[in-house]
Amino acid sequence: MTQFAWPSFEPALMHFARMKSGVTAVLAKPTLLCAIVAIACAAGGIASSQTFPNRPIRLVVGFAPAGPADVMARLIGQHLTSILGQGIVIDNRPGAGGTIGARAVAESDPDGYTLLLGNTSTLVISPLIYKNVNYDPVKGFAPIAALGTTSNLLIVNPALPVKSVQELIALARAHPGKLNYASAGIGTPPHLIGEMFKQRLNLDVVHVPYKGGGPSVAATVAGETQFSFENPASSLPLVEAGRVRALASTSDRRSSQMPDVPTMIEAGIADFTSVSFTGVVAPAGTPGAIVDRLNAAINASLQSPEIAGTLVKLGVDAKISSPQEFAAFLGAERDKWAAVIKAAGVRAE
Incomplete structure (x- = not known):
């Protein structure tokens, strides 16, 4: 264990002994004691940061095992274990759109040993549509690093007589209220992307929520709904x-897996981009040195060939970021979706 050289307090004692400012000894003693305590606390923080981590780290996932978030957590966890020299324990706490797990982390000690695998739902959407999430997505967490982003595909039933986004728009305008789109449920990214599509183009199309991504895709395949914004995987x-x-894709660039599919911007809708993200955050107040240590380890993991290859198969674009860059990204996402949610009047059921 790294030994920390405790600073000598003798110079401070000599300084206070020589003070001639008229401060009484009764006041000087508590003041000196506070100074000593402050120095000791700072020294302890530095020492703990230098030895971090010295025990296993708990990575909380607010969703069930075997889902996309869980797969990502276990993939990253394996590599972090080898880099940090300590085990990463995956703690699944599903329920309420991921907010149960997020709240548990927000209320944990800010020592770097309890982290949250957050995503668009837990860190952006759920706090905007649920009345009582019991945590502040901004003040409750210290952003560490983004892991990756996933765009969505605008897909249509093949029987629909459209082969481009502009043709879909024209059809919707010619038949107001007749076209409908599927989503994985109220407040899910596919739902909100559809709402943004409606708002940007002033379309009258009907949202049909399903219970999960599988039924949503199946509805478009079967022709129950005419279109939807789905995960590429x-x-x-x-x-x-x-x-x-x-x-079209909601990404800002064409996918290597679908080079012939244009982006929404290329299809003629200016500034229309949307990605679902995954990232890691810690409880607010986690020391900066620990945040930086975790950020470096996560970024190193993302650059490993094994993880990079797996993420491509999952349809995820790896994102290397600093804590500050991830924080700025989170702020921009909250602003964008807050406006869409307010305009649509979205509330969780």
């Missing part, structure tokens, strides 16, 4: 099989 195989047609 679930929709790309259907596109390749001809069971749905992909019109």
